[in-house]
Amino acid sequence: MSHRVVVVGAGYAGLSAAKRLARKLRRSDVTVTLVNASDRFVERVRLHQLAAGQRLVELSLRHQLSGTTVQLVVARVTAIDTTGRTVYMDAAPGAISYDTLVYAMGSGGRLDDVPGAVEHAYTVVDPEQATRLRHRVAEVASGSTVAVVGGGLTGLETASELAESHPELRVRLLTGADDVESGLAARARTHLRRALDRLGVSVHPKTFVAAVREDGLSTRDGALFAADAVVWTTGFRTPELARAAGFATDESGRMLVDATLRSVSHPEVYAVGDAAAAVSVSGAPSRMSCQTALLMGRGVADVIAARLMGRDPGPVRIRYVFTNISLGRRDGIVQFTRADDRPSRFVLTGRAAAVFKETVVRSTVRSGPRGEPDRDESDG
Ligand SMILES: Cc1cc2nc3c(=O)[nH]c(=O)nc-3n(C[C@H](O)[C@H](O)[C@H](O)COP(=O)(O)OP(=O)(O)OC[C@H]3O[C@@H](n4cnc5c(N)ncnc54)[C@H](O)[C@@H]3O)c2cc1C
Structure with missing residues (x-):
């Protein structure tokens, strides 16, 4: 029987994890299923633009996944049964069993x-x-x-x-x-x-x-x-689902993971993105950001693929490169950072920073009108 990997949440972390896993494991007997509440990819880093009245490009998840073997299920996850290794959801098929689960549910408001x-x-x-x-x-x-x-x-x-x-x-x-x-x-x-x-x-x-x-x-x-x-x-708050399912979490409900992003309480489960309480290279908890989510998404795919192929994976090193702030459409700040997230003296401001940020945001998903698949190499 195939090994079933189920990824819950198709944001920056979950989508990149699912695509990379499917690509790495395409010749093995592994299925990758991605469950998401909506059939669209939400560019969360642009939602302030939406609030201000700008039009955002619609990005279909099916387009994002075209050419991959990832199976998309559009449904809201309602519960996870860790004993039966089953994810329950509010729409068809109602429940999916997993051998490996990647928890990538993101975060909400406070x-x-x-x-x-x-x-x-x-x-x-x-x-x-x-x-x-x-x-x-x-x-x-x-x-x-x-x-x-x-x-x-x-x-x-x-x-x-x-x-x-x-x-x-x-x-x-x-x-x-x-x-x-x-x-x-x-x-x-x-x-x-x-x-x-x-x-x-x-x-x-x-x-x-x-x-x-x-x-x-x-x-x-x-x-x-x-x-x-x-x-x-x-700030952001993570969904209650992980705590309700009995996974070890921190006080805010983020899943506690080891250096390979594996749950410290359930070895068949991994967490990535905002929903994971990972530790960065500085020893501090990982910052909720698109940059970190993409890094974790790719990292967890490498870890799971290695383990399924019988290899011992190294740690996923969570390090930072910059903090990107848009100040409207024509101004911004790019604060370059050390790997531990401390600001360096290199700063980009004004229109150059706005263009830099726009280029980075576009590279996380190709936001063309047809919503073509994203690149595996992109950084947030
Ligand atoms: C306005 C705004 C601007 C931001 N700007 C920046 C920025 O400039 N740079 C930066 O690095 N970060 C920025 N962030 C933060 C960044 O967006 C998040 O850190 C990032 O989206 C986290 O990625 P993720 O994949 O963990 O979660 P998300 O992108 O939130 O994805 C989670 C996915 O899980 C799905 N999901 C949730 N619950 C369920 C459920 N029960 N069932 C099924 N699916 C579910 C959601 O639909 C979603 O698709 C910004 C955030 C906001 C709101």
């Missing part, structure tokens, strides 16, 4: 951080949420205020994109930290400040949001902050 966020806040974590924000932004009057909460990369990109596409809005960026995005070299931070000023984004550091309301938000020190839309970008 709307349960403060009261009222679930009811009143917007996010950009998935296409449905980003579209909801897009509609809200289109319906509010000129001069309305949009408050973006979170001074990390997603908050910066979302605030910049909204401000550039909607100069009629007042965009505010709120962060509990002393400043936005602290992991940048001095020159990059200076550029960031100037770019936010130019775009009219006002930054409110040391502002701790206590609750989100229909008419804005309240802060921990009791102040009210009026806003016509509050966008919540304080």
Whole structure:
């Protein structure tokens, strides 16, 4: 009987893992099945563009998989039975058995951080949420205020994109930290400040949001902050599925894995991307990013292929090359990093950085109108 590899989640990590595995194992008796909630590949790194009103290219997963032996199942995974080694889902075929499972379910928003966020806040974590924000932004009057909460990369990109596409809005960026995005070299931070000023984004550091309301938000020190839309970008949370199935996870629900991305509790299971609590070369937990997801996707394919061929695989070394920040469509920052993610002194800014980022994003999937298959070599 064939060895059945099932990959759950077709984002950057899961799609690259499935394609590379199928290619590496095409001459062996191994089947690769990819289960995903939608038949489209979601370019998550562009969802702030969608929220700002831009049109994104539709990327069909079937096109992405054409020419490979990967079998696509479009269904939402509802549970994993580790004893019976079965994945359950809400659509046909209902259940699939596995010999090896790759858990690549990505992450969602953290709307349960403060009261009222679930009811009143917007996010950009998935296409449905980003579209909801897009509609809200289109319906509010000129001069309305949009408050973006979170001074990390997603908050910066979302605030910049909204401000550039909607100069009629007042965009505010709120962060509990002393400043936005602290992991940048001095020159990059200076550029960031100037770019936010130019775009009219006002930054409110040391502002701790206590609750989100229909008419804005309240802060921990009791102040009210009026806003016509509050966008919540304080980080990502991973699905509960891994914990519910009994896998060893960290406190946030990311699956704990060893240096080969193998579950520390279930050796027939691997985790990649945002859903994995892997350890990077610095010893710190892996950063949730497209760059890391692609690296893990390719790495896990090499590990599984090696083991199935009777070889002992080496560790998947999670190292960083750069942090890419878009500041609208015509500006950006590329902060080159050391392998351990510390910023180096090399920084690219302005239009050159915007072009660099666009080239990198396109290389992760070929976003041509027909959505041709992606390249195996691409880096995020
Ligand atoms: C607006 C925005 C901008 C970003 N910009 C950058 C950036 O510039 N650079 C960068 O490195 N990172 C960026 N990120 C982060 C990056 O998008 C994520 O780290 C990356 O997508 C993680 O890849 P992944 O494959 O682990 O998960 P995902 O890309 O989230 O893919 C997970 C897949 O699993 C599927 N899935 C989930 N649950 C189920 C289920 N129950 N059943 C079936 N399928 C399921 C989803 O449909 C999805 O296809 C950004 C994120 C956002 C939201």
